[in-house]
Structures are given as structure tokens and as C-alpha cells.
Amino acid sequence: MTVEAHSMSQFNQPLSGNEMPRFAGQASMFRLPVQESAEGLDVAIVGVPLDIGTSNRNGTRYGPRQIRSESVLVRPYGMATRAAPFDSFQVADTGDVALNPYSLEKSIGIIEAHYDQLLEFDVRPVSLGGDHTIALPILRALARKHGPLGLVHVDAHADVNDEMFGEQITHGTIFRRAIEEGLVDPRRMVQIGLRATGYAADDFDWARNQGVQVVQAEECWHASLSPLMDEVRARLGADRPTYLSFDIDGLDPSVAPGTGTPEPGGLTGAQGLEIIRGCFGLDLIGCDLVEVSPPYDTTGNTALLAANLVFEMLCSLPGCVRR
Numbered sequence: 640m641t642v643e644a645h646s647m648s649q650f651n652q653p654l655s656g657n658e659m660p661r662f663a664g665q666a667s668m669f670r671l672p673v674q675e676s677a678e679g680l681d682v683a684i685v686g687v688p689l690d691i692g693t694s695n696r697n698g699t700r701y702g703p704r705q706i707r708s709e710s711v712l713v714r715p716y717g718m719a720t721r722a723a724p725f726d727s728f729q730v731a732d733t734g735d736v737a738l739n740p741y742s743l744e745k746s747i748g749i750i751e752a753h754y755d756q757l758l759e760f761d762v763r764p765v766s767l768g769g770d771h772t773i774a775l776p777i778l779r780a781l782a783r784k785h786g787p788l789g790l791v792h793v794d795a796h797a798d799v800n801d802e803m804f805g806e807q808i809t810h811g812t813i814f815r816r817a818i819e820e821g822l823v824d825p826r827r828m829v830q831i832g833l834r835a836t837g838y839a840a841d842d843f844d845w846a847r848n849q850g851v852q853v854v855q856a857e858e859c860w861h862a863s864l865s866p867l868m869d870e871v872r873a874r875l876g877a878d879r880p881t882y883l884s885f886d887i888d889g890l891d892p893s894v895a896p897g898t899g900t901p902e903p904g905g906l907t908g909a910q911g912l913e914i915i916r917g918c919f920g921l922d923l924i925g926c927d928l929v930e931v932s933p934p935y936d937t938t939g940n941t942a943l944l945a946a947n948l949v950f951e952m953l954c955s956l957p958g959c960v961r962r
């Protein structure tokens with residue numbers, strides 16, 4: 640749906656902190672209305688509470704609930720960008736995918752089926768993880784609808800392992816599978832924030848050899864990422880479908896400690912904002928924010944930052960009004 644199609648109707652609005660204290664009321668994402676179906680929506684916020692694809696610290700199954708809880712502090716207007724997403728789109732929290740907590744393979748199928756059903760409507764899904772494994776079934780569903788996608792991938796890790804512990808699908812293999820399956824066009828893919836230690840140069844070079852632009856964290860140190868995002872928009876194109884996948888561990892543990900595989904020397908919170916804001920102008924057909932692990936987020940600051948990053952994703956969707 641377009642903004643014009645809604646011009647004579649009322650969009651859902653977040654419940655104001657001046658009407659109900661922020662510590663009270665229903666803890667939906669951004670205090671928005673909740674509905675099970677995506678019918679009538681432009682943007683569906685979906686929780687995917689999976690953490691059986693992880694290889695280190697778990698706990699991301701609690702991520703969607705905690706991000707929703709911290710999102711009560713996010714207000715409806717972007718002061719820097721002048722973006723007003725809730726005046727631009729009909730948005731609702733469509734709840735969580737009902738996963739099988741005993742089987743990763745079955746959960747992958749459940750996620751795919753859920754998004755296939757969601758995408759029967761003209762809606763852009765914004766997903767709350769959960770570990771990064773969730774991106775693969777989401778990309779499968781989106782590629783069935785839109786064809787091969789461009790991808791902006793923020794992460795400390797390339798997630799292009801061929802296997803982990805003999806498994807083909809885990810949170811560290813998904814983007815190799817996505818490229819192999821033709822879900823993502825590697826010539827329209829950029830990975831930002833990769834860093835730290837690995838097992839061999841191929842950990843990052845495999846993606847480069849497929850045509851992916853790999854921007855290691857060291858290239859981002861002490862710099863604004865606005866020029867990089869100008870390059871990204873030119874590379875990916877404004878009129879072709881693109882997906883944004885943001886692993887919170889792409890940011891430094893000093894600003895996002897609540898995650899399963901933290902790595903030193905990461906991106907700053909401000910650089911995370913620059914990347915997402917720099918996606919405005921791309922044809923974003925969906926986004927995710929993954930790997931928030933509340934058991935390691937003792938202050939709630941990681942989930943709060945995640946909620947703000949999700950708000951910036953809404954602000955960067957095509958057609959978002961600037962005022």
C-alpha cells in the first residue's frame with residue numbers, strides 16, 4: 640500500500656507516554672496495536688524468538704520480548720531525519736512466530752511458512768530476533784515474492800561458513816546458503832563491521848570471491864559512515880529490492896554487550912544509526928534486528944538500542960514522510 644492510499648484513513652499510532660506511563664500498559668512494539676494478520680498493513684513487526692541456531696551464548700529467544708519492553712521509550716518522530724513513520728505507514732505488531740523449541744529444522748520450516756502467509760499481503764516485514772538463523776527462511780520467503788535480493792548485512796561475522804558441527808544451517812552459515820540458493824545477488828550485497836579473529840582468510844574472502852563488498856570494522860574506525868552509505872546506495876540501486884539484516888554484535892560490546900558472540904573493536908552506536916539512515920533511498924522490502932540476548936544485557940541498554948535501531952528502519956523504508 641502507498642501513503643496516498645491511506646491519505647483519507649487513520650494510521651495506527653503508538654500509545655503516548657503522556658496518556659499512559661511508559662512502565663504500564665501493553666508491552667507491544669512501540670506500544671502499537673496488536674493484530675494477528677498482516678491484512679491492511681504496510682509494515683508488520685514480527686518476533687522470531689529462536690536461539691537454537693547459536694554456537695556460543697544463547698538467550699536470544701528472549702530478544703523480541705525485551706526489545707518490545709524497551710521500545711516503550713521510543714517516541715514517534717525522528718528528530719534528526721524529520722521522519723514520521725507512523726504518519727507514513729499502517730504499522731502493527733503481529734506477534735511472534737510459534738516455533739518448535741526442540742527442532743531447528745522444523746523451526747526453519749515454520750518461519751518460512753509464516754512469512755509466506757504474511758507476504759500474501761502487500762506488506763514489508765520488520766523482524767525481531769532471535770538468532771541470525773532466522774534470516775535464511777525470511778530471505779527464502781521474500782525471494783519467492785521479489786526475486787533475488789540486494790542485501791545490507793551488518794555484523795561482526797560473515798556468517799558464510801560451509802557448516803558448523805556438521806550442520807548446514809546455523810546462525811553462522813546462512814549467507815553462504817542464501818547466495819548458493821540464489822536468494823541474494825552477491826554483486827548487490829555489502830557486509831559491514833566484520834572483524835576480530837577467524838580460522839582462515841577464507842572466513843571473509845569467500846564472500847569477496849562471490850562479488851560481495853566486505854567492509855571490515857577497521858575501515859570504519861574513527862570515521863563517519865555516511866560516505867560509505869552513499870557508495871552502498873549507488874551499488875545496490877534505488878529501484879531493485881533490498882533487504883537489511885542487522886546483527887547487534889556488529890556494534891562494539893561497549894554499546895551492545897547483550898549478545899551471544901561479542902567481538903571487540905566494533906562499530907559505534909552512532910555508526911549503526913548512520914548505516915540504517917543511509918539505507919533511505921533503497922527499495923527496502925524488509926529488515927531484521929537479531930542476536931539481542933537479554934540474559935547478558937543486565938542494564939537493558941542493548942535492547943533499548945535495538946528498539947531505536949528498529950525505529951530507524953521504519954524511518955528508512957521507501958515512502959516514509961519527512962517533515
